[in-house]
Amino acid sequence: MNLDPALLDILVCPQCRATLAVDVDRDELVCHLCRLAYPVRDDIPVMLVGEARSLAD
Numbered sequence: 001m002n003l004d005p006a007l008l009d010i011l012v013c014p015q016c017r018a019t020l021a022v023d024v025d026r027d028e029l030v031c032h033l034c035r036l037a038y039p040v041r042d043d044i045p046v047m048l049v050g051e052a053r054s055l056a057d
């Protein structure tokens, strides 16, 4: 995954507006508040709740 740091700075969770954590291993951006992981496809974050993966505890 090769994300622009400037882009990362402005990305927030579309559901709760929290800042996101990067999961480099899974190519995902994680919102720990919503417990959702947004996929990154071809280095482009997919910031759609409908595309996000729910994180199990």
Ligand SMILES: [Zn+2]
Pocket (backbone or CB within 6 Å): 013, 014, 015, 016, 017, 018, 031, 032, 033, 034, 035
């Ligand atoms: Zn969120």
